[in-house]
Amino acid sequence: MFSDQEIVKMTIKGKKDSFNELVMRHSSKVYSLCLRMLKDPLEAEDVTQETFLRAYRALDTYNSNYSFRNWLLKIASNLCIDRVRQRKGISFTDTDDELINYTQSSFVSPEKATIDKENIEKLTEALYTLPVRYQLVLLLRYLEGLKYEEIANVLEEPLGTIKTQLHRARKLLKERYFND
Amino acid sequence: MSDCDYVQIRLDDYIDGTLPALEDRKVRAHLLACSKCSKEVEQLFFLEENIEKLMVKAPDSLVSQIQEEAAKEGKWRKRRFQRIIQWSVAAILIFGIIYYYPRAIPSENIGDTVAIHSRGKKVIVDGDSLSGDLTVVGGDVYVQGEIKGNITSIDGQVSAMVENKSLWERFVGFWDTIYQRITGGDLL
Ligand SMILES: [Zn+2]
Numbered sequence: 001m002f003s004d005q006e007i008v009k010m011t012i013k014g015k016k017d018s019f020n021e022l023v024m025r026h027s028s029k030v031y032s033l034c035l036r037m038l039k040d041p042l043e044a045e046d047v048t049q050e051t052f053l054r055a056y057r058a059l060d061t062y063n064s065n066y067s068f069r070n071w072l073l074k075i076a077s078n079l080c081i082d083r084v085r086q087r088k089g090i091s092f093t094d095t096d097d098e099l100i101n102y103t104q105s106s107f108v109s110p111e112k113a114t115i116d117k118e119n120i121e122k123l124t125e126a127l128y129t130l131p132v133r134y135q136l137v138l139l140l141r142y143l144e145g146l147k148y149e150e151i152a153n154v155l156e157e158p159l160g161t162i163k164t165q166l167h168r169a170r171k172l173l174k175e176r177y178f179n180d
Numbered sequence: 181m182s183d184c185d186y187v188q189i190r191l192d193d194y195i196d197g198t199l200p201a202l203e204d205r206k207v208r209a210h211l212l213a214c215s216k217c218s219k220e221v222e223q224l225f226f227l228e229e230n231i232e233k234l235m236v237k238a239p240d241s242l243v244s245q246i247q248e249e250a251a252k253e254g255k256w257r258k259r260r261f262q263r264i265i266q267w268s269v270a271a272i273l274i275f276g277i278i279y280y281y282p283r284a285i286p287s288e289n290i291g292d293t294v295a296i297h298s299r300g301k302k303v304i305v306d307g308d309s310l311s312g313d314l315t316v317v318g319g320d321v322y323v324q325g326e327i328k329g330n331i332t333s334i335d336g337q338v339s340a341m342v343e344n345k346s347l348w349e350r351f352v353g354f355w356d357t358i359y360q361r362i363t364g365g366d367l368l
Contacts, residue, residue: 011256012256012259013256013260014256014257014259014260014261014263016257017247017251019247019250019251019256020247020250020251023243023246023247023250024243027238027242027243027246028235028236028237028238029235030238031236031237031238031239031242032234032235032236032238035236036234045239045242048238048242048246049242049245049246049249052246052250053246053249053250053253056250056253056255057253057255059256119230120230120233120234123227123230123231123234124234127231138231139231139234142227142228142231142232143231143232143234143235145232163192166192167192170192170195170224170227173227174220174223174224174227177223177227178223
C-alpha cells in the first residue's frame with residue numbers, strides 16, 4: 001500500500017491511473033465537506049470535481065510535509081467559501097428535505113444509517129444558521145477529524161484564532177440546536 | 181471563581197481530551213455534582229458525535245467522473261511523453277554525431293586522380309574542385325563539391341550528388357558541416 005505522498009510522486013512521473021487511487025481515498029471527505037457547506041448535492045459534486053482537478057494540475061506544488069487530505073480540504077474550503085459568497089442571500093430551504101433524504105441513503109456504514117433522521121435534520125439546519133467560518137471550523141474539526149493545528153494550517157489562520165472560532169462555533173451551535 | 185466557572189473555561193479542552201490529569205479529575209468531579217455543567221458537556225458531546233455522522237460517501241458516478249476528467253487532461257502523462265521524446269531526440273543526435281564523425285582518411289594523389297581508402301566511412305568531397313578522377317575503396321562517396329573527372333566507388337556507393345540530397349543526407353551533411361566548423365578541418 002503506497003502512501004499518498006508516494007502516489008503523488010508516481011503521478012507526477014506519469015504513471016498511468018495512479019491519481020485514481022487518490023480520488024478513491026479522499027473523494028468522500030472532500031464531497032462531505034462540500035455537501036455540508038453548500039447544501040446542494042449537485043453543486044457539491046461540482047466543487048469536489050474542481051477540487052481534485054485543481055489538485056491534479058498543481059501536484060508539483062504540493063508540499064509532502066503536509067497531509068494530502070488536508071491539502072485537498074484547503075482547496076475545497078476555499079472553493080466552498082467562494083461559492084457561498086457568490087450566492088449570498090439566496091435561500092436554500094427548498095433543497096433541505098432532499099438533502100436530508102440524500103444523507104440518509106448514503107451513509108458510509110450501517111450503524112451510521114440508524115441515526116435518527118430528526119437529529120440530522122435539526123443539526124444540519126442549526127449548522128446552516130451559523131456564519132460560514134464557524135461552519136467550516138466545526139466541519140473540519142468533527143466531520144473531518146482535524147487537529148487544531150491542522151485546521152489552522154488549512155485555513156491559514158493562527159492557532160489562537162482557530163481555538164477562539166471553534167469555541168464560539170460550538171457554543172453558538174449548542175444554543176441554536178437545543179434552545180429553539 | 182466558582183466551580184462552574186472553573187469548569188466552563190476548561191470545557192473545550194475537556195471535550196477534546198487535552199486537559200492535564202489533575203484538572204481533568206477536578207472537572208469530572210464537578211460534572212458529577214453539577215447538573216447544569218454536566219448537561220452542557222452532554223450536549224457538546226452529542227453535537228460532536230452527530231457532526232461526525234454527517235460524513236457521506238461520494239457517489240460512485242462522481243468518483244469515476246473525476247478520474248476520467250483527470251485522465252483526459254493527462255498533464256503528467258503528457259509531461260512524461262515529452263520527456264521521452266526529448267531524451268530520444270538527444271540520443272539520436274548523439275548517436276548521429278558519433279556514427280558520422282568523419283575521420284581523416286589517407287588519400288593518395290596520382291596526378292589529377294585521388295584514390296581514397298575510406299575503411300567503411302563516408303567520404304565527403306565538400307566545396308573542393310577536383311579536376312581528375314576520384315576513386316574510393318570500401319566506402320560511400322558523398323559529393324558536395326565539384327569533380328570534373330569520373331567518380332568510382334569500389335565496394336561502396338556514390339550516394340548523392342549536389343542537386344539530389346535526401347533529408348537524411350542533409351542531416352548527415354549538417355553534422356559534417358558542424359564538425360568542420362569545430363575542427364576547422366578540411367576533410368579531403
Ligand atoms: Zn457547574
